[in-house]
Amino acid sequence: MLGDYEVGVFEQKWEEMVGCFRVEDREWILDKYGKKNMWTIAHIRGKFFVGFRMTSRCEILHVVLKRYTEFVQHFQRCLSYIRYREDLANFKSSTGQPVMLTHFQQLERPATIIYTRQIFMLFRSMLHKASTLKVIYEKETSSCKIYQVSKFYKFNMI
Structure with a gap:
C-alpha cells in the first residue's frame, strides 16, 4: 500500500x-x-x-546519496574539461590568421572568422576536395537542384 x-x-x-x-x-x-x-x-x-531501523535506513540512504554525489562531481569535472577545451579552441582561433591555401580566398577568409581553428581546418580540406570536382550534369526540380559531379581532369592527362 x-x-x-x-x-x-x-x-x-x-x-x-x-x-x-x-x-x-x-x-x-x-x-x-x-x-x-x-x-x-x-x-x-x-x-x-x-x-528497517532508523540507522539502517540512514545507512542505505547515505549509500544511495553517495553514488549520486559522486556522479554529480564527476559530471561537473567533465563539464569543466569541455569548457576548458572550448576556451582553448577559441583562444587559438583568435590569435593569428591561418595561411590561405586554396584559390577560393573569398570563401576561405570569412570562414577563418566564423569557425574555430580546428573546424576551419576541416572546412578547408573539404573546400580543397570540392575544388577538384566539376559539374557535368545539373537538373532543377520544384524543391531542389540536383548536380552530378566528377573529378576534374584535362583531356590530355588520362
Missing part, C-alpha cells in the same frame, strides 16, 4: 487490502498495523523502508 492517503482513506484501503488477501487474523499483519505511526518515517522520497 504505497501511496499518499489521508488517515480515513488509508484505514479504508487497509481494511480492503487485508480483507482481499484474508489475512485479518495474522499476527505479523496486526504487528505491522500497530506500528503504522512509524511508517511516515519509513517513506523517504517515495521508497518504502518499513521494517
Whole structure:
C-alpha cells in the first residue's frame, strides 16, 4: 500500500487490502498495523523502508546519496574539461590568421572568422576536395537542384 492517503482513506484501503488477501487474523499483519505511526518515517522520497531501523535506513540512504554525489562531481569535472577545451579552441582561433591555401580566398577568409581553428581546418580540406570536382550534369526540380559531379581532369592527362 504505497501511496499518499489521508488517515480515513488509508484505514479504508487497509481494511480492503487485508480483507482481499484474508489475512485479518495474522499476527505479523496486526504487528505491522500497530506500528503504522512509524511508517511516515519509513517513506523517504517515495521508497518504502518499513521494517528497517532508523540507522539502517540512514545507512542505505547515505549509500544511495553517495553514488549520486559522486556522479554529480564527476559530471561537473567533465563539464569543466569541455569548457576548458572550448576556451582553448577559441583562444587559438583568435590569435593569428591561418595561411590561405586554396584559390577560393573569398570563401576561405570569412570562414577563418566564423569557425574555430580546428573546424576551419576541416572546412578547408573539404573546400580543397570540392575544388577538384566539376559539374557535368545539373537538373532543377520544384524543391531542389540536383548536380552530378566528377573529378576534374584535362583531356590530355588520362
